[in-house]
Amino acid sequence: MKKTLLLLLLSAGFLTASSQNIPLVNGWKFKTGDSAQWAAPAYNDQGWQPISILHSWESQGHDKYDGFGWYRLHVPIPSALKNKAFFKDSIRFEMGYGDDGYDVYLNGKLIGRNNNGDIKTGYYGLCKVVVAANTPAILWDKENVIAVRIFDSGGKGGIYGDKDMFKMSMLDVMDNVYFNTDDDFTYGEKNGLSKSMKISTGSNYNYKGKLDFKVTDPETNAVIYQKTNDADFSAGRPFTYTFSIAALEQKSYVITYTFTDEKSGEKLVKTENTPYVLTPYVSSKPKINGPDVYGVRPGNAFLYKIPATGVKPLSYKADNLPAGLILDPATGIITGSVAQKGDYPVLISVHNRLGTASKKFTIKIGDVIGLTPALGWNSWNAFGLSVNDAKVRVAAKTIADKLSAHGWAYVNIDDGWEAPQRAATGEIVANEKFPDMKSLSDYVHSLGLKFGIYSSPGPRTCGGYLGSYQHEEQDAKTYGDWGIDYLKYDWCSYGEIAPSQPSLDDYKKPYQVMRAALDKVNRDIMFSFCQYGMGDSWNWAGEVGGNSWRTTGDINDSWGSMSGIGFHQEAEAPHARPGHFNDPDMLVVGKVGWGDAQHNTKLTPDEQYTHISLWSLLASPLLIGCDLGHLDRFTLNLLTNDEVIAINQDDLGKEAVQVLKKDGYLVYVKELQDGGKAVGIFNVSDKYQTITINWSELGITGITKVRDVWRQKYLITDNKAFKTSVPSHGVVLVKVSK
Numbered sequence: 001m002k003k004t005l006l007l008l009l010l011s012a013g014f015l016t017a018s019s020q021n022i023p024l025v026n027g028w029k030f031k032t033g034d035s036a037q038w039a040a041p042a043y044n045d046q047g048w049q050p051i052s053i054l055h056s057w058e059s060q061g062h063d064k065y066d067g068f069g070w071y072r073l074h075v076p077i078p079s080a081l082k083n084k085a086f087f088k089d090s091i092r093f094e095m096g097y098g099d100d101g102y103d104v105y106l107n108g109k110l111i112g113r114n115n116n117g118d119i120k121t122g123y124y125g126l127c128k129v130v131v132a133a134n135t136p137a138i139l140w141d142k143e144n145v146i147a148v149r150i151f152d153s154g155g156k157g158g159i160y161g162d163k164d165m166f167k168m169s170m171l172d173v174m175d176n177v178y179f180n181t182d183d184d185f186t187y188g189e190k191n192g193l194s195k196s197m198k199i200s201t202g203s204n205y206n207y208k209g210k211l212d213f214k215v216t217d218p219e220t221n222a223v224i225y226q227k228t229n230d231a232d233f234s235a236g237r238p239f240t241y242t243f244s245i246a247a248l249e250q251k252s253y254v255i256t257y258t259f260t261d262e263k264s265g266e267k268l269v270k271t272e273n274t275p276y277v278l279t280p281y282v283s284s285k286p287k288i289n290g291p292d293v294y295g296v297r298p299g300n301a302f303l304y305k306i307p308a309t310g311v312k313p314l315s316y317k318a319d320n321l322p323a324g325l326i327l328d329p330a331t332g333i334i335t336g337s338v339a340q341k342g343d344y345p346v347l348i349s350v351h352n353r354l355g356t357a358s359k360k361f362t363i364k365i366g367d368v369i370g371l372t373p374a375l376g377w378n379s380w381n382a383f384g385l386s387v388n389d390a391k392v393r394v395a396a397k398t399i400a401d402k403l404s405a406h407g408w409a410y411v412n413i414d415d416g417w418e419a420p421q422r423a424a425t426g427e428i429v430a431n432e433k434f435p436d437m438k439s440l441s442d443y444v445h446s447l448g449l450k451f452g453i454y455s456s457p458g459p460r461t462c463g464g465y466l467g468s469y470q471h472e473e474q475d476a477k478t479y480g481d482w483g484i485d486y487l488k489y490d491w492c493s494y495g496e497i498a499p500s501q502p503s504l505d506d507y508k509k510p511y512q513v514m515r516a517a518l519d520k521v522n523r524d525i526m527f528s529f530c531q532y533g534m535g536d537s538w539n540w541a542g543e544v545g546g547n548s549w550r551t552t553g554d555i556n557d558s559w560g561s562m563s564g565i566g567f568h569q570e571a572e573a574p575h576a577r578p579g580h581f582n583d584p585d586m587l588v589v590g591k592v593g594w595g596d597a598q599h600n601t602k603l604t605p606d607e608q609y610t611h612i613s614l615w616s617l618l619a620s621p622l623l624i625g626c627d628l629g630h631l632d633r634f635t636l637n638l639l640t641n642d643e644v645i646a647i648n649q650d651d652l653g654k655e656a657v658q659v660l661k662k663d664g665y666l667v668y669v670k671e672l673q674d675g676g677k678a679v680g681i682f683n684v685s686d687k688y689q690t691i692t693i694n695w696s697e698l699g700i701t702g703i704t705k706v707r708d709v710w711r712q713k714y715l716i717t718d719n720k721a722f723k724t725s726v727p728s729h730g731v732v733l734v735k736v737s738k
């Protein structure tokens with residue numbers, strides 16, 4: 001079982017409090033199996049395997065091991081820890097991530113677990129326990145034994161994480177203090193910004209002290225603004241701080257908020273990076289966006305909304321539409337069906353009071369659909385299992401109003417829509433959160449958009465809902481009846497069906513079964529494999545009929561996760577082609593949350609530019625994963641840059657390759673249909689860098705034009721080298737052509 005929900009609790013790196021920690025990093029011992037005696041402090045674990053907590057058990061001699069495993073650590077707990085703390089009531093033990101379910105024992109006493117009594121249903125998440133400092137289980141100033149019992153199925157197994165995730169500390173003054181910086185920035189003149197932030201607490205203590213507010217230019221390290229204010233707050237009485245910063249350059253600055261409590265002397269620090277918008281304002285003149293090709297199977301329902309910007313009203317025209325298709329001139333939605341296979345070149349035009357724009361567009365009626373990567377939204381990264389009909393409608397409406405003009409089309413429901421029981425006839429039904437799936441689908445289609453859904457080949461989905469096992473044909477038929485256009489098909493609980501060491505055929509099987517079922521439905525349903533790249537799926541998923549296939553585990557909104565996935569797609573890259581794309585998982589820009597509550601993504605603005613640039617270069621499906629009901633200006637800027645999207649939608653369908661890997665920066669090149677190349681220069685270091693690239697190092701010769709695609713401006717450059725300044729974790733994305 002694999003889950004990311006608990007990852008979201010992680011805010012380390014942005015928030016630091018100053019209380020004392022004792023590391024729990026070295027000295028862990030490990031054994032596979034399960035025995036109640038292994039919790040006992042006196043148990044002799046000398047023969048156990050010494051193990052590093054930086055890595056899973058699977059990477060330390062227990063490849064593919066699923067089942068129980070125990071970790072033990074002998075450690076003194078000094079009373080100085082308590083004595084130095086201001087609050088002395090509770091002590092916390094942190095032991096990285098538990099993969100998956102865990103029980104934690106201290107000197108033989110159970111002190112914490114991540115499930116309600118059944119370790120086998122525990123989810124992957126932080127392994128963290130808080131106990132009262134006066135519990136008799138703690139032996140102050142003596143040796144203690146911490147024992148962690150883990151159950152893993154399908155994951156990597158064990159307790160593991162970064163070194164600084166393993167420690168014990170007292171729960172102190174700042175542990176219940178929260179900086180809430182989730183309000184949006186307001187944009188003023190000359191890139192000025194203003195915003196309010198709040199500090200609140202759940203503890204009974206009255207906080208009184210100073211809030212220091214500081215803005216630093218990360219390029220020069222100069223402090224450009226600093227102010228200290230009195231601040232006091234207590235439970236139910238937050239402190240609000242509102243600020244304005246004038247005249248900023250077009251880059252991201254670092255804001256540091258430091259609250260110092262007078263009485264305890266304790267500090268809490270949070271940093272935040274300011275947004276900056278690169279995408280130019282959309283022109284009032286008509287412009288046609290989106291891909292140059294679109295594939296549909298013969299005889300199947302056709303639905304395509306011409307993506308176009310320009311001041312409204314817009315009117316649409318299409319010359320040479322094949323027989324069977326009609327265009328609504330007021331909405332730009334093309335519907336119908338075409339019986340005859342073939343390539344149909346069409347000239348589409350869009351007109352408004354300022355003029356007319358035209359574009360050649362080829363409709364390919366044939367066997368391959370999804371000729372360019374899917375552009376759309378999926379509910380998971382925003383809402384997790386709390387998705388419902390209303391939230392999907394808000395997303396659909398927002399896509400129609402703000403994003404479809406740039407090519408965004410899919411509205412996909414992830415896990416959490418399925419009822420607990422099938423109908424008596426065996427048909428899958430939606431739960432009470434989706435009262436009428438067909439009417440929701442009709443609504444999405446009425447906006448000219450596509451409608452997607454999720455299932456798993458096992459008896460249950462990853463979220464524990466009903467899967468499609470042994471009902472594949474029935475489910476495919478239901479999807480067809482509902483008007484589904486996209487199926488994301490997971491793996492969860494299929495591990496119970498497949499052998500414990502699956503062969504390549506075992507990995508393919510559930511996807512072949514569902515492929516055959518979908519082929520019996522007269523509808524174009526994009527088929528997205530979500531089995532995390534097991535069995536190196538990129539080598540075979542296209543042949544098995546996948547339009548896309550996940551290449552990794554689940555993404556989360558951290559630099560480590562996003563960059564760890566995005567910059568490691570080398571083996572996969574050659575397999576991308578029209579109709580078949582690698583999927584490094586959905587986007588984590590905007591307000592994400594995987595559940596009821598959403599927060600601003602923890603990626604900095606520059607990391608978000610990197611994310612969108614990289615996923616575009618990788619020809620990945622772009623599935624927005626945020627709450628579209630709260631789309632801020634910066635996120636909209638990320639999602640509506642037509643020149644960036646065009647790189648993703650290029651009909652050559654090639655994925656970028658990493659052509660340079662230097663200390664601190666990486667360069668990716670993607671070949672484009674028109675003979676040009678998209679080049680992404682990524683600064684993966686912690687500092688601003690001036691990077692000079694010789695075009696010849698990239699195998700690029702004779703170029704005459706270099707265009708900064710985010711800024712949509714040609715750059716002056718010579719044809720030998722290119723020099724550019726790139727922010728930490730940021731990108732410069734250019735298109736070069738002859």
Ligand code: GLA
Binds near residue numbers: 414454462
């Ligand atoms: C897996 C997938 C996620 C999401 C969840 C739903 O974790 O990788 O993208 O679909 O399942 O439970």
